[in-house]
Amino acid sequence: MARNPQDYKGTLKPTWCPGCGDFGVLTALFQAFARLDLDPNNIAVVSGIGCSSRLPGFVSTYGIHGLHGRALPLGQGVKLANPKLEVIVTGGDGDAFAIGGGHFPHAARRNIDLTYIVMDNRIYGLTKGQVAPTSSLDFRTVSSPYGNFEAPVKPVVWALASGATFVARGFSAKVGELAEILMKAIVHKGFAFIDVLSPCITFNRTDTFKYFQERVVPLPKGYRPNDRIHALQLIEQEEDRLHLGILYQEDRQTLDDWLKKLETVAGRSTPQELVLRQR
Numbered sequence: 144m145a146r147n148p149q150d151y152k153g154t155l156k157p158t159w160c161p162g163c164g165d166f167g168v169l170t171a172l173f174q175a176f177a178r179l180d181l182d183p184n185n186i187a188v189v190s191g192i193g194c195s196s197r198l199p200g201f202v203s204t205y206g207i208h209g210l211h212g213r214a215l216p217l218g219q220g221v222k223l224a225n226p227k228l229e230v231i232v233t234g235g236d237g238d239a240f241a242i243g244g245g246h247f248p249h250a251a252r253r254n255i256d257l258t259y260i261v262m263d264n265r266i267y268g269l270t271k272g273q274v275a276p277t278s279s280l281d282f283r284t285v286s287s288p289y290g291n292f293e294a295p296v297k298p299v300v301w302a303l304a305s306g307a308t309f310v311a312r313g314f315s316a317k318v319g320e321l322a323e324i325l326m327k328a329i330v331h332k333g334f335a336f337i338d339v340l341s342p343c344i345t346f347n348r349t350d351t352f353k354y355f356q357e358r359v360v361p362l363p364k365g366y367r368p369n370d371r372i373h374a375l376q377l378i379e380q381e382e383d384r385l386h387l388g389i390l391y392q393e394d395r396q397t398l399d400d401w402l403k404k405l406e407t408v409a410g411r412s413t414p415q416e417l418v419l420r421q422r
């Protein structure tokens with residue numbers, strides 16, 4: 144019998160503020176899992192620290208709520224130890240691009256086969272509203288009382304420039320569309336990155352649901368996500384629009400492919416075998 148979204152609900156109820164954008168991401172993830180009919184025992188959801196990083200607590204799959212900024216190293220470790228697991232890494236823009244910013248480009252260029260969902264609320268939610276790497280210029284917060292003087296990081300541009308093989312943008316208010324993107328990201332072989340616009344309704348009164356509703360647009364008619372430069376140009380020329388959908392996808396050797404090749408060509412043990420041998 145096919146599974147339904149309820150099958151992936153954990154016993155803990157989400158502790159997010161009522162109305163937080165992260166609810167939409169969780170619902171979309173349940174839908175994606177159900178539509179792919181994934182066995183919860185074959186999924187690991189891994190995160191760092193932040194409001195969004197609490198997500199692994201709310202699912203019935205395996206999971207780790209780790210250390211701030213270390214979601215990707217954890218997720219990569221899980222995948223290397225058990226390549227059969229479907230690994231989903233989640234967290235906030237602070238976790239991903241500030242403290243965890245050193246890990247992001249390397250996981251992308253390494254093309255390790257996992258799905259990385261960043262819930263981008265353009266602020267630090269858990270610690271009560273400090274400026275984040277994706278905060279807009281001049282944005283006033285408790286830690287930037289005179290306005291943010293740093294140019295915001297553009298997550299999809301960073302992913303594209305780092306060699307990610309699947310790059311998409313979603314919006315937590317468009318749950319159906321987001322579930323569709325997440326399904327394709329999970330099925331993709333390689334590093335799949337999704338920047339989800341996911342408003343913090345408590346501490347960010349600028350980048351609200353209304354703000355994003357007024358700016359999000361679908362990809363241009365006939366857009367084909369197979370040209371990295373074209374994708375970069377589209378994002379760089381957005382001005383006040385935000386395109387939603389799969390911006391780029393390519394097939395490229397994954398880390399796992401490379402490890403298997405290494406084993407046959409060089410006769411060496413893969414990290415997976417080393418782990419198993421130590422048991």
Ligand SMILES: Cc1ncc(C[n+]2csc(CCOP(=O)(O)OP(=O)(O)O)c2C)c(N)n1
Pocket residue numbers: 192193194195196211234235236237238239242262264266267268269270275343
């Ligand atoms: C090593 C370390 N540094 C700082 C913190 C404090 N801290 C916890 S969450 C967080 C940022 C949260 O923002 P984000 O990652 O964007 O997630 P959100 O809460 O917005 O979902 C910070 C700075 C920490 N827990 N550990």
Ligand code: SF4
Pocket residue numbers: 158159160162163164165194195264268269342343344345346
């Ligand atoms: S503080 Fe913001 S990000 Fe955190 S749960 Fe509340 S609305 Fe969501």
